[in-house]
Amino acid sequence: xxxxxxxxxxxxxxxxxxxxxxxxxxxxxNRNGVCLLYREWNRPLRTLDAQQDHKLMFGLLFSLKSLTxxxxxxxxxxxxxxGMLQLPGQGCSxxxxxxxxxxxxxxxxxxxxxxxxxxxxxxxxxxxxxxYIYNLYVEYVVKNPLYTPGSPIRCELFNTTLDQYVRGIA
Amino acid sequence: MVREVSExxxxxxxxxxxxxxxxxxxxxxxxxxxxxxxxxxxxxGHQLSERYTMERPRFTDHLEAIKFICKDFWSxxxxxxxxxxxxxxxxxxxxxxxKFRWLARMSIDPSTxxxxxxxxxxxPTAESKAAQAMSMHLYFPCGIIRGALSNLGIPCAVSADxxxxxxxxxxxxxxx
Numbered sequence: 001x002x003x004x005x006x007x008x009x010x011x012x013x014x015x016x017x018x019x020x021x022x023x024x025x026x027x028x029x030n031r032n033g034v035c036l037l038y039r040e041w042n043r044p045l046r047t048l049d050a051q052q053d054h055k056l057m058f059g060l061l062f063s064l065k066s067l068t069x070x071x072x073x074x075x076x077x078x079x080x081x082x083g084m085l086q087l088p089g090q091g092c093s094x095x096x097x098x099x100x101x102x103x104x105x106x107x108x109x110x111x112x113x114x115x116x117x118x119x120x121x122x123x124x125x126x127x128x129x130x131x132y133i134y135n136l137y138v139e140y141v142v143k144n145p146l147y148t149p150g151s152p153i154r155c156e157l158f159n160t161t162l163d164q165y166v167r168g169i170a
Numbered sequence: 171m172v173r174e175v176s177e178x179x180x181x182x183x184x185x186x187x188x189x190x191x192x193x194x195x196x197x198x199x200x201x202x203x204x205x206x207x208x209x210x211x212x213x214x215g216h217q218l219s220e221r222y223t224m225e226r227p228r229f230t231d232h233l234e235a236i237k238f239i240c241k242d243f244w245s246x247x248x249x250x251x252x253x254x255x256x257x258x259x260x261x262x263x264x265x266x267x268x269k270f271r272w273l274a275r276m277s278i279d280p281s282t283x284x285x286x287x288x289x290x291x292x293x294p295t296a297e298s299k300a301a302q303a304m305s306m307h308l309y310f311p312c313g314i315i316r317g318a319l320s321n322l323g324i325p326c327a328v329s330a331d332x333x334x335x336x337x338x339x340x341x342x343x344x345x346x
Binding site for chain 1: 178277304
C-alpha cells in the first residue's frame, strides 16, 4: 500500500546512506494498546505530545489491520464489520506502507506485541529485521528478571543492542 | 542418552522462584526470602554434586574440590568453566565468571525516568532497590556452590559480588 504526497510541499529525504542511520523511530505496543517502548533516532519535527502520538499510532494500526482484513479478496470467511477487533494472526495483515517521506514497517507477534519501525522511504523489506528486533525483545526484556511484564521497557541492555542494530539497517 | 531441559525453561523458573519468594511469600522479609532461596540452592547443589562425582575418586584436598567446581561442575551447569580462580591459601577462594549466564540479561535503565517522581536517582533507596533485586538472584547460585562443596565434605560460606555486570565473583570461605 503506497500513499504519495506532493513533492513541492514535502520533498523526499535524501537517499539512504550505506552506513545506515535510516531508522527514524520505533514503537512497541502490547495487546492492550499500552506503549511499552518509544525510541527515536531521527525526528526533527514533533507536532504531538507523547501520549497523543502513541494513541494515534495505535489507532492507525488498528484501523489498517481491520481495513486490510476487510478488503482481502482471497478470504471466503465472513469478515464482520469494519473496525471489528482482529485477533493476532487472524485474517490477512499488512506489513508496511510507504509515503514519500517515510516507510512504516509493522509486525505483530502471536502474543499481541506490535513492533512498528519508521524508516527512510527507500529502505528495503524489513520483515526479517522486525523479527530480529522481536528476538532482541524476548532475549533482553522478557528474559530480564528485573522486568515486570506490561510495564514500560527500561532495560539498558535492550536499548543499546537495539540502537546498534537499527543504526546498521541500510 | 543425556537428559536435557530447555535453558529458557530453567531461566524462567529461577526468575519466578525468586519473584515468588521476594514479592509473595516473604514480601516484607527480604532476609528470610534470601535464606529460603539459598536453602533451595543448597539442596540443588547437594544433589548435583552427588550426580556429577559418581565416577570420580575422592578429592584429596580443598583445592582439588574447588577446581572440580570451577571446571566440571560449572561446565555441566553453564556449558563453560569458571574464568578465573584466586586463593589466599588460607581457606578463601574467589571464583570469577566473566559472563555469568543468570546475570547476562539482567539490566536496568540508569536514567532518571526509571525512578518514581518522589524518588531521587542518587538516593540510596533507588540504588539499593535495584541492587537488592539483583542480589536476590545470586542467593540461588551461592546456595548451589555451598551445597556442592558441603556434599564433598567442605563446609563453607559463599557470597557473591556483582560490581561489574555481567561478571560475577563468588567468594568461598571454608570453615575451619
